[in-house]
Amino acid sequence: MTSITPTGKRIWWNEPIEKGELIWIGIIVIWGIVLTVMMPAWHLYGEQNLSTETYRTTPAMYQEKTQKMVDQYTIRTEGTRQFPVVAPPVGSDVYLIARLWDWWPILELKEGQTYRLHLNSMDWNHGFSLQPVNLNIQVLPGYEHVINVTPNKTGEYSIICNEYCGIGHHNMVGKIHVIK
Amino acid sequence: MSNSSEFRTCPDTGLHIDRPAEKLMKANAVAAVVFLLVGGVMGLGVGLTRWPEVHLLGAQNFYTTLTGHGINVLIFWIIFFEIAVLYFCSSTVLRCRLAMPKVAWGGFALMIVGALMNNFAVWKLNSAVMMTSYAPMPAHWSFYLGLILFAVGALVGCFIFLGTLVIAQKEKTYEGSIPLVAFGALTACIIAVFTIVSGALVLLPTFLWQLGLISTIDPGVYRLIWWAFGHSSQQINVCAHVSIWYLVGTIMFGARPLSEKVSRFAFLLYIAVLQVASAHHLLVDPGVSAEWKMFNTSYAMYLAVMASMVHGLTVPGAMEAAQRARGYNNGLFEWLRKAPWGNPTFSSTMISLFGFGFLGGITGVMMGTEQLNLIIHNTIYVPGHFHATVVLGTTMAFMGITYWLVPILFRRELILMPLCKLQPYIFGLGMTGVSLFMMGAGTMGIPRRHWDATFADTSMPYEFAASAMSLMSLNGLSVVLAGLGGAMFCLLIVGSLLFGKKLGENEKCSYPLIVDAVTDEQYDALHKTTKNTIPGTMVLYTVFLLAFALYYFINWKYLAETWGLS
Numbered sequence: 206m207t208s209i210t211p212t213g214k215r216i217w218w219n220e221p222i223e224k225g226e227l228i229w230i231g232i233i234v235i236w237g238i239v240l241t242v243m244m245p246a247w248h249l250y251g252e253q254n255l256s257t258e259t260y261r262t263t264p265a266m267y268q269e270k271t272q273k274m275v276d277q278y279t280i281r282t283e284g285t286r287q288f289p290v291v292a293p294p295v296g297s298d299v300y301l302i303a304r305l306w307d308w309w310p311i312l313e314l315k316e317g318q319t320y321r322l323h324l325n326s327m328d329w330n331h332g333f334s335l336q337p338v339n340l341n342i343q344v345l346p347g348y349e350h351v352i353n354v355t356p357n358k359t360g361e362y363s364i365i366c367n368e369y370c371g372i373g374h375h376n377m378v379g380k381i382h383v384i385k
Numbered sequence: 386m387s388n389s390s391e392f393r394t395c396p397d398t399g400l401h402i403d404r405p406a407e408k409l410m411k412a413n414a415v416a417a418v419v420f421l422l423v424g425g426v427m428g429l430g431v432g433l434t435r436w437p438e439v440h441l442l443g444a445q446n447f448y449t450t451l452t453g454h455g456i457n458v459l460i461f462w463i464i465f466f467e468i469a470v471l472y473f474c475s476s477t478v479l480r481c482r483l484a485m486p487k488v489a490w491g492g493f494a495l496m497i498v499g500a501l502m503n504n505f506a507v508w509k510l511n512s513a514v515m516m517t518s519y520a521p522m523p524a525h526w527s528f529y530l531g532l533i534l535f536a537v538g539a540l541v542g543c544f545i546f547l548g549t550l551v552i553a554q555k556e557k558t559y560e561g562s563i564p565l566v567a568f569g570a571l572t573a574c575i576i577a578v579f580t581i582v583s584g585a586l587v588l589l590p591t592f593l594w595q596l597g598l599i600s601t602i603d604p605g606v607y608r609l610i611w612w613a614f615g616h617s618s619q620q621i622n623v624c625a626h627v628s629i630w631y632l633v634g635t636i637m638f639g640a641r642p643l644s645e646k647v648s649r650f651a652f653l654l655y656i657a658v659l660q661v662a663s664a665h666h667l668l669v670d671p672g673v674s675a676e677w678k679m680f681n682t683s684y685a686m687y688l689a690v691m692a693s694m695v696h697g698l699t700v701p702g703a704m705e706a707a708q709r710a711r712g713y714n715n716g717l718f719e720w721l722r723k724a725p726w727g728n729p730t731f732s733s734t735m736i737s738l739f740g741f742g743f744l745g746g747i748t749g750v751m752m753g754t755e756q757l758n759l760i761i762h763n764t765i766y767v768p769g770h771f772h773a774t775v776v777l778g779t780t781m782a783f784m785g786i787t788y789w790l791v792p793i794l795f796r797r798e799l800i801l802m803p804l805c806k807l808q809p810y811i812f813g814l815g816m817t818g819v820s821l822f823m824m825g826a827g828t829m830g831i832p833r834r835h836w837d838a839t840f841a842d843t844s845m846p847y848e849f850a851a852s853a854m855s856l857m858s859l860n861g862l863s864v865v866l867a868g869l870g871g872a873m874f875c876l877l878i879v880g881s882l883l884f885g886k887k888l889g890e891n892e893k894c895s896y897p898l899i900v901d902a903v904t905d906e907q908y909d910a911l912h913k914t915t916k917n918t919i920p921g922t923m924v925l926y927t928v929f930l931l932a933f934a935l936y937y938f939i940n941w942k943y944l945a946e947t948w949g950l951s
Contacts, residue, residue, distance in 0.1 A: 207635040207902050208642055208703075209478050212561035217645040225917045226643055226702070229926065233694045236930065237687040243941070244679045244755045251941075252949045253756055259671040285844050319949070324671070329522045330604060332763045332832070336847055338947040339830040341762040342669045345604045346521065350671030355949030363847035365840075367763035367832035369515050371522065372444055375836040376843045 262349040264327045271300035275310050303331035303344045308364045308379025319355045332368030356383040396891045397898040405486035406476035410469045417465035422875040424457025429868040436861025437854050444836045448513040455516035461500045466783045467625050468542040474570035475549035481558040484548030492541025495534050503531030520602035529592035540581045543574045569628030572652045577621045583613035605672045616663030626782035630700040633734040639902040640707035643699045654692035668758035682753045697742045702919040710907040717921040729805045733785025736813035740777025744820050747933045757940050766827025773820040792894045797885030812870025818863025822856045829853035
């Protein structure tokens, strides 16, 4: 009986499984358990677990909160388009706007300190992709996602967009400075 | 009752072929290859644009081409071919007349109309929204309607398949349980019904939204339901190409499954868990809890991954046992060395098996792990992964079986046999490069669906590591090689249909299309000499598991180096 012939009168479900095959299935099951356990284990012992704190919001509400932060903590402007560079206090709520086709404003954070970074899109889906550390988070309109970030090294980081968002998608680049 | 004059018996394989089913299989297979050609050409355009030194297309053309590429090859080529596979696995394998062939033609027509309408929307109605068409980014309503019509047509095909199973059972065309290949196709069909219903749930409201009848579409809910459709459709592919792997084991080696029980249970696991595990697309989305993500990706134990790992063991294992029973019993790998590597059906299948397992399977688990997804999501690693699963895995399996089906269904011999022998290696090598280089570049952060990762026109440009850009150039070279292999396939198949040596209805092909099944006596003799009939497969499998484990923990190490998140 091959894979294209019917089983006929054979009681196939009573046929024994070869021992070698069974051993390997056992190994596969154990590996499946390892793969599964790693995720909760990382929640307990790892340092990269994405927060799931999320709020409903609207573009107007989010714009207002972001503008307030920008007005309060802007330290300088940068680039040809004079983007504000904002240095919010350690541990505070930091707002980042994703929109066609900017990440706004530029942030300046301190190494080893934790911030409540809010992400939200004003229009379509965007992809927060922090380089060169390659940290990637989906950004949706209407969903204000609050993640606790702790930059681990000083330097200049870029946020590129890695969710397709129309013709200007490839020009959507923002910046985060991490200082001592 | 079945009308015996509707059947013919294939002189090469002894298969009992229902003529109305045969016509439908031919039509669906030809449509599939045409869409493969169209989508493949677009893929070449995409690859050449992402090759930094070439950068072929302009931005708008690039995004349009990328949208068309995804839909034409990932949806149209594959599903047309799967409908042909479903008809083969019901009507031909069960020696049964096809249920309602006229309705089946109606389904086929709907699929054609839908596919053309969608392509028109992408190219002419400003709907370069990518295959995923994430709301609220709008496409023209005909973009969604085209997909809906196509899906309804495919659903008709699914019910024709199920109807044929019912007829076969009623008319007693077989005894006992349906063959394993038909069983695998049945799981594909069941998952397809789930998939298409999910597709309707997400595309109908989106279509009505574009007509102005619904005011908003929630972007998070859209992604949730879209992926119940988008990911499940990949599970149809897995069931279909795993069925073809088993089929190839039988036609090339006369192999029987190592254990019906194990293989069928593994197929059942796909239905039970795989298609709902599409939550792994939302691992870095807002609005879903960590528990929800962990449970829905793993179903407490990565059951779907385990199912594929079981097939990955039993398919080559069945081939090995059959070869050993035939006398290729020396050492660990004589069975593999003496396999028909010059037969494109076999070589395609082996590349499919290894590519799907080593490249596609392992990397899929990385992306489907809650935290590891943070360093992979939406980078070009993702298309790297699914070019291993869908192209090396599914497309190569379909190409391999097409070489076998041409003389059987179309009664034409293959033309230019030396090129047919070469084609799977060229396409397989090119696509392996595409997959590996994209995954390498993705590990370094290169984004997917992106026209210019050099950021030449940006006010705050970011410069990727030179090595990442070199990987993109190597990817471009691989795309050219894969494009050559893909073009060879389309030309060889279409050429064979038009110019292949004609075979009369009862004339045998000049080369054998199926080998005799290994007999019980041969298997018994093998079992007497050895307790372990698959030592070679076990060695290969050990290598696979070690690679899997090593790569898995390397990724955790990468993750540990990025910013802290809590």
